[in-house]
Amino acid sequence: MSALKLSINGKSHTIEVDENMPILWALREVVGLTGTRYGCGIAQCGACTIHLDGEAVRSCSLPVSAAVGKKIITIEGLSAKGDHPVQQAWAEVDVPQCGYCQSGQIMSAAALLRENPKPTDEDIDIAMQGNICRCGTYTRIRKAIHLAAEKAR
Amino acid sequence: MSAYTTFDRRSFLKVTATAGGGMLIGFQWLTACQPTTAGAANTWVEYNAFLKIADNGQVTIMAPNPEIGQHVKTSLPMIVAEELDIDWKAVLVEQAPLDTDKYQRQIAGGSGSVRTNWETLRRAGATVRDMLKEAAAQEWQVPVSECTTENGMVKHTSGKSLAYGALAAKAAELPVPEEVIFKAPADYKIIGTRAKSVDLDNIVTGSQQYGMDTKREGMFYASIVRPPAFGQKLDNYDDSEAKAMPGVTDVVRFDDKIAVVGTSTWAVISAKAKIKANYSAAAKLESTDGYMQALDELAAKGSAEPRRQDGNAKQAFRQADKVLEATYQAPFLPHAPMEPMNFFAHVQEDGVELYGPTQTPASARRETAALLDIPEDKITVGMTRMGGGFGRRLRTDFVLEAVQVSKAIKAPVNVIWTREDDMTGGIYRPAYVYHYKAGIKNGELAAWYLRAASVNSGNGTRQDNFPAGALNNWQVDYNDYASAITTGAWRAPHHNFAAFSDESFVDEVAHELGKDPVAFRLELLEKAKSRPGGEVKFDPDRYAGVIKLAAEKAGWGQSKPTGVYQGIGAHFSFSTYVAQIADVSIEDGKPKIHRIVCAVDCGIVINQSGAENQIEGSIIDGLSHAMYSELTFKNGQPEQHNFNAYRVMRIGEAPVIEVHFVKNEEAPTGLGEPGLPPVIAAVGNAIFAATGVRVREMPFTKIDLRPKDNLLGELIK
Numbered sequence: 109m110s111a112l113k114l115s116i117n118g119k120s121h122t123i124e125v126d127e128n129m130p131i132l133w134a135l136r137e138v139v140g141l142t143g144t145r146y147g148c149g150i151a152q153c154g155a156c157t158i159h160l161d162g163e164a165v166r167s168c169s170l171p172v173s174a175a176v177g178k179k180i181i182t183i184e185g186l187s188a189k190g191d192h193p194v195q196q197a198w199a200e201v202d203v204p205q206c207g208y209c210q211s212g213q214i215m216s217a218a219a220l221l222r223e224n225p226k227p228t229d230e231d232i233d234i235a236m237q238g239n240i241c242r243c244g245t246y247t248r249i250r251k252a253i254h255l256a257a258e259k260a261r
Numbered sequence: 262m263s264a265y266t267t268f269d270r271r272s273f274l275k276v277t278a279t280a281g282g283g284m285l286i287g288f289q290w291l292t293a294c295q296p297t298t299a300g301a302a303n304t305w306v307e308y309n310a311f312l313k314i315a316d317n318g319q320v321t322i323m324a325p326n327p328e329i330g331q332h333v334k335t336s337l338p339m340i341v342a343e344e345l346d347i348d349w350k351a352v353l354v355e356q357a358p359l360d361t362d363k364y365q366r367q368i369a370g371g372s373g374s375v376r377t378n379w380e381t382l383r384r385a386g387a388t389v390r391d392m393l394k395e396a397a398a399q400e401w402q403v404p405v406s407e408c409t410t411e412n413g414m415v416k417h418t419s420g421k422s423l424a425y426g427a428l429a430a431k432a433a434e435l436p437v438p439e440e441v442i443f444k445a446p447a448d449y450k451i452i453g454t455r456a457k458s459v460d461l462d463n464i465v466t467g468s469q470q471y472g473m474d475t476k477r478e479g480m481f482y483a484s485i486v487r488p489p490a491f492g493q494k495l496d497n498y499d500d501s502e503a504k505a506m507p508g509v510t511d512v513v514r515f516d517d518k519i520a521v522v523g524t525s526t527w528a529v530i531s532a533k534a535k536i537k538a539n540y541s542a543a544a545k546l547e548s549t550d551g552y553m554q555a556l557d558e559l560a561a562k563g564s565a566e567p568r569r570q571d572g573n574a575k576q577a578f579r580q581a582d583k584v585l586e587a588t589y590q591a592p593f594l595p596h597a598p599m600e601p602m603n604f605f606a607h608v609q610e611d612g613v614e615l616y617g618p619t620q621t622p623a624s625a626r627r628e629t630a631a632l633l634d635i636p637e638d639k640i641t642v643g644m645t646r647m648g649g650g651f652g653r654r655l656r657t658d659f660v661l662e663a664v665q666v667s668k669a670i671k672a673p674v675n676v677i678w679t680r681e682d683d684m685t686g687g688i689y690r691p692a693y694v695y696h697y698k699a700g701i702k703n704g705e706l707a708a709w710y711l712r713a714a715s716v717n718s719g720n721g722t723r724q725d726n727f728p729a730g731a732l733n734n735w736q737v738d739y740n741d742y743a744s745a746i747t748t749g750a751w752r753a754p755h756h757n758f759a760a761f762s763d764e765s766f767v768d769e770v771a772h773e774l775g776k777d778p779v780a781f782r783l784e785l786l787e788k789a790k791s792r793p794g795g796e797v798k799f800d801p802d803r804y805a806g807v808i809k810l811a812a813e814k815a816g817w818g819q820s821k822p823t824g825v826y827q828g829i830g831a832h833f834s835f836s837t838y839v840a841q842i843a844d845v846s847i848e849d850g851k852p853k854i855h856r857i858v859c860a861v862d863c864g865i866v867i868n869q870s871g872a873e874n875q876i877e878g879s880i881i882d883g884l885s886h887a888m889y890s891e892l893t894f895k896n897g898q899p900e901q902h903n904f905n906a907y908r909v910m911r912i913g914e915a916p917v918i919e920v921h922f923v924k925n926e927e928a929p930t931g932l933g934e935p936g937l938p939p940v941i942a943a944v945g946n947a948i949f950a951a952t953g954v955r956v957r958e959m960p961f962t963k964i965d966l967r968p969k970d971n972l973l974g975e976l977i978k
Contacts, residue, residue, distance in 0.1 A: 109507065126507060126527070133527040137482075142474040143467020145648070146526075147599050148680040152904035155599055183467030190466040198465045202457045202870045205878050206330025207464035208471060208599040208648025233913035240904060242599050242649050243330050244881025245874070246915035 112176055116141070117185025127173035132156045134172040135182060143183040143211045147240070154239030157212035157219075158182050164219035166238075183211040186218060194218045197256035205243035213239050217253050226257050306433045308392070310363035311341050311385040318413060318426025320347055323357040325378065327369040327620050328460075329647040329654065330878075331933040332871035335459045337378055339867055343451040344386030344444060347413040347425065354459045359622035359642035369620040369647075370655050370750065372835035372931025375867060379928055387441040389432070396432035397423050446865060446926045455870040460646060472617035472645045473677065475605045480673040481510060483666045484529040486519040486536050487686055490897030492544035492745035495519070499537040506532040513669040520666045526677050544745040546897030552716070553590065556694040556742055560714035564738040569724035571794035572734035574700070577708030581700035585773055589697070589762035591959045592891035593716075594690040595899075596751060597909065600648020601683035606663035607673035612639040613664065614673075618647035620654040628657045629664050651882075652750035656688050681902045689892060690751030691716035693758045697766045699773075700734070706770050706785070708734035711763075715741065715755075717748045723759045727782075727804065727833060728767065730797035731789035745897065752882060753834055753934035760832040760938030761887070761945065761959070768828070768946040769955060778829050778946060779812045799833040806923055807831060807840040807860040814921050815842035815858035825855060828946025830939035837935035838862040838923075841880070844916075845947035850967035852948050854884060854916040857940060861920065864927035872932055876920045879936030885910035887941040889960050 114121045116139060123138045130149075135141045135158070144167055147155030151166035158167045159181040160174075186192045194217045204210045213236070220227055220235040227235065232253050241249070302315030313321045322338035338354045359367055366377050390410055397415035398405040400423065407418045416422045446452070463469035488495060495517040503521055504512055508528025513520050519536055523529040578584050604617035606629075613633065619625050622642040630637045647654060663676040678686065693715045700708030709732060715721025724737035751757060771781035786801040786808075808831050812818070817827060824846040831840035844856040857880050866872045889908035893900045901907035945956045952966050 129525075129527045133525060136474075137476075137525045137527070141467075142470070145471075145600070146473060147601075148904050149530075150680075150903055150905060153599070153680075190462065195465045199457065199461055202455070202461065202874065204330075204458060204461065204464045205332070205874055206599065206647060206649045207458075207460060207469055210464050211467045214465060236912045240599065240909055240911060242597060242651070242882070242909065244878035244885070244910070244915070246881060246910075246912040247877055247918050248874070249912060250915075 112172060114172070114175055114180060115178070116180045117182060125172055128171045131158065131167040131170050131172050131175050131180070135167065135180075141182050141184050145208055145211055147209065147212070152240075153209070154216060155209050155212040157215040157239065159215060159219060162219070162222065164216050183215060186215065192218060193256040193259040194221065194252070196259060197252040201248050201252040201255060203245050203248040203252050205245055209239060209241045213241065213249055217249070217256065220253070221257055221260060225260060227253065304430065306429045308389045308433065309385050310360075311382065312345065312389055314425055314429040316426055316429060318351075318424050319353060320345070320351060320413070320425070321353040321355055323355050325357045325364040326367055326374040327622065327644050327647065328356065329369045329620060329650045331369065331374070331875060332458055332868060333369070333374040334646070335456055336375055336867040336871055337382055338459070339451050339456055340379065340382040341386040343449055344383045345390050346410040349451045349454075349456060351413065356644055358644065359626060361623060367622055369650065370652070372837065372933045372935060374931065376836060376928070376930045383443050384441065387443055388438055391438045391441055392432040392435050393425050393428045395435050396428040400428070400431065452865065452867050453869060456868045457870065469646060471600050471648050472603045472605065473600055473648070475616060475645070475675050477605070477607070477673050480605070480675060481522050481524065481670060482526045482529050483520045483522045483674050483676045484526070484533045484679065485662055485676060485682070486521070486533055486538060487682070488517050488540050489685070490540070490546050491687065491747065491894075492542055492546045492897045493517075493540040494543040496539045496541050498539065502535040502537070503532040506535060511670050512536070513666065515665040515669065518662070520662070520669070520676070522666065522670055522674065529677070530679055547744060547746060548895050549592070549893040552692065552742070552744065552894070553694070556590075556692060556714045556716070557588070559740045559742055560694045560696050560712050562740060563712045564740055568720060568722055568737040568739050569729065570736045571730070572708075574708040574710040574734040574736040577702070577734040578698060578700045578710070581702050581707060583701040583773070585699040585701070585769060587697050587766055587769060587955070587957060589693075589695045589765065589957045591693045591758045591761070592893065593692045593746065593748075594751060594886055594890055595684045595892055595907070596651040596653035596688070597684060597907065598647070598649030598651055598653060601680055602653070602659040602678040602686070603676060604660045604663040605673065605675045606660070606667040608633065608664055608667040612641070614641050614643075615660060615664070616643040616645065617660070617663075618645050618650065618654055619657070619660060620647070620650050620652070621657070624655075625657050625660040628661060632661055632664060633668070651752040652754065653688055655750050658688070680904070684892075684902055684907060685899045687747035688749040689746065690757065691718050691721060691748040693721060695759075695762045697762070699766065699770050701770070701773060704774060706732055706774070708732065710736045712738045714739070716744050716746065717741065718755070721755055723755050725796070725798040726759055726763050727799065727831070728785040728789065730792055730794045731785040733793050735794050746894065753937045756832065756834040756934070756938040757883070757886075757941075760830065760834070761941035764830045764832065764939060764942030765945045765955070765957070768942070768949065772949070777818070779808060779817055782808055782829070782831060799838070803838050803862050803923070804831065804833055807838045807862050810860035810921055810923060811840035811842050811858055814860065814919060815844070817842060826947050826951035828943045828948070828950055830942030830946065832935070832939040834935045834938055836930035837932065839935050839939050841939045841943040843940065843943035843947040845944055845951055847948070847951050847966050850965050851962055852888070852944065852966065854944060856917040856919070857943065858919045859921065859936065860923065861932070861936065862923040862925070863932055863935070864925060864929045866922050867929055872922065873920045875932040876936040877918045879934065880918055880940050881910055881915055883937040883940040884916070884944065887944055887959050888914070888962050891960055
């Protein structure tokens with residue numbers, strides 16, 4: 109166990125954890141931010157996607173020690189009032205079914221739009237390929253990302 | 262269309278001073294959590310199991326059924342709100358716990374939530390609307406016939422009006438009307454609109470709670486070691502290394518399972534890997550090749566007692582001009598919902614609390630009572646929103662695990678399954694083998710004979726599927742294969758395979774007869790009206806209606822871009838009619854699906870957005886499993902453990918989807934399942950149209966569809 113200092117959603121947290129614990133479980137069970145979801149544990153489904161220094165990463169497969177000195181942004185911190193263009197577009201299109209994968213989908217989409225403010229369908233397919241939705245909301249996800257791109261302009 | 266109904270006179274009325282919690286819906290972005298009505302609620306009048314109104318006019322509607330992503334937490338309250346005649350945006354929705362006195366059939370299964378609650382929910386809203394109207398009439402001392410309602414107000418012909426909140430207490434003192442008149446569909450203001458999921462804002466901000474997020478004072482986490490192969494039992498184990506791991510508080514055994522208990526999920530799943538267990542075989546440890554062959558042989562035997570028999574198929578084959586034969590098959594599939602299994606239990610001396618994702622809370626309570634030998638009224642069951650389920654959460658094995666662990670450690674516990682546990686822990690869509698024979702006589706389909714086999718299914722056929730009843734000679738036989746591999750309901754049980762194989766074989770017959778596949782189906786449906794073969798379990802006109810609508814919208818029979826071919830699949834399941842047309846091309850010997858056009862007849866559509874979403878999702882689910890997925894076994898062990906080896910559809914493979922609903926005033930039916938089955942046949946039939954190759958097994962991507970001369974070219978290279 110070590111005391112690790114982390115920057116999460118703009119706030120500094122010092123937590124006592126096994127430093128091999130994946131960021132996912134530290135966020136969910138130590139810090140109490142449960143919006144980041146467990147889906148596979150091996151970086152195959154994308155439900156656990158967060159931003160680490162602005163880049164979309166799978167928090168289930170990175171030890172918490174790898175986040176020291178970096179800025180973690182989770183779904184709870186993506187926007188102060190839940191009004192990031194991607195969140196607004198997701199609501200407008202009524203994307204979710206069960207909703208479980210959607211935190212990860214939204215975090216991947218937000219990272220895509222920062223890199224590429226006007227993605228094509230093909231860009232979206234490539235960037236979102238790592239996020240599984242078993243309910244099958246893919247066509248709505250594509251639509252919502254285009255809408256978010258418009259809103260951000 | 263309006264209907265009279267007799268109200269079951271029960272003493273529902275109850276006035277409470279507690280403000281119920283709940284999720285405010287329909288609020289504006291950025292003004293979240295500001296109720297649209299002024300002031301705080303002081304007194305709530307609970308009129309019936311579904312509805313309460315506060316003195317400030319706030320209306321709370323209970324969502325009775327488990328929410329698994331099918332949006333019944335939104336659609337069921339919409340029905341109450343419609344008849345109550347209020348502004349949907351001002352409604353609070355609350356998830357009800359299990360209460361078998363107040364609610365009927367609290368199950369997420371059989372696409373039955375809307376269908377079975379339609380009458381009850383309309384009555385719940387309409388009786389209260391009439392009581393509020395009566396209260397206003399008495400207040401104004403006018404005939405009730407001069408009063409109307411609109412958006413949470415009672416209005417009088419003179420122009421006077423009173424808000425529901427101001428009438429709530431007075432209305433509660435009135436007798437519950439025995440008869441009410443339901444609204445005519447033409448007057449609907451909420452039903453048929455595009456309402457967003459009531460949990461939408463919680464989902465997009467990450468604050469939505471699922472079972473995995475349950476955390477209570479003094480709660481432990483547990484991860485369970487189960488026998489790795491179906492058919493094995495646990496002999497003994499060494500837990501010394503696991504127990505020495507940080508964060509591990511206990512290791513307990515029950516049945517053939519070992520639970521590692523601790524203070525965090527990471528601690529218990531890490532320690533679980535350190536358990537050294539020895540197992541021995543208690544049943545046959547099966548492998549994929551072996552059981553597929555066994556199923557094939559079992560199916561070929563036929564059965565002495567058919568599941569359905571009209572006329573004499575065997576005799577008709579002897580008299581036929583030609584007999585077609587084909588064998589279809591499909592593998593086991595896990596459900597693989599995004600949220601793996603988990604459940605919370607707290608077993609105490611005086612009662613048990615169960616809380617978590619379950620499609621059948623009543624079964625969870627009943628089986629817990631049986632396990633602990635306590636009365637059911639000592640057990641409460643709370644339902645979380647579920648991260649999918651697809652039938653897996655109709656079972657209670659994971660609930661009973663939590664009960665066993667909590668009982669053993671005398672503390673509250675959340676049992677968490679890893680993805681590997683979820684994929685290898687059992688309850689699968691069974692494997693199938695179907696042998697078909699069709700007899701052709703004088704250019705017509707004269708006889709149909711299906712001999713089927715599946716695993717631990719009781720009846721793994723849907724013997725009344727189209728075209729049953731449309732021809733004189735029809736027989737369906739079934740043999741069940743007993744296996745240690747556990748099986749259960751998987752979205753649209755048996756239909757998910759039967760629709761693929763039936764609708765593909767219908768296509769084979771159409772091509773043999775040189776008939777257009779759409780025209781051939783319509784011809785059979787026309788024949789079904791005269792019932793030459795006995796019972797017809799579907800409405801041929803509604804069935805034909807979706808086929809015609811899909812064909813029209815998809816441009817069936819019209820020219821297509823080069824290399825794009827169409828196939829049709831149509832199916833009736835769970836009281837809903839669905840037809841789908843797939844546009845497919847072949848690229849590098851693999852099918853590429855460009856577009857699915859879908860027509861649905863589910864009667865009245867409650868929530869247009871939710872309904873379209875269900876169909877879109879069902880299509881993706883069907884395509885995903887048709888194209889990519891299979892669970893194989895070696896010596897009783899599943900060979901795919903996670904999404905790296907078990908493939909599901911990803912966004913880049915998702916086609917364009919168009920959904921069209923037939924507009925009518927039939928009572929609404931469910932949409933959670935019926936959109937899935939026909940799409941598999943639609944793609945298979947399009948592949949045939951493109952290549953002349955008939956795909957008779959899933960997943961389709963295993964089949965090399967390169968033309969033979971190309972294949973030769975590849976070999977020479």
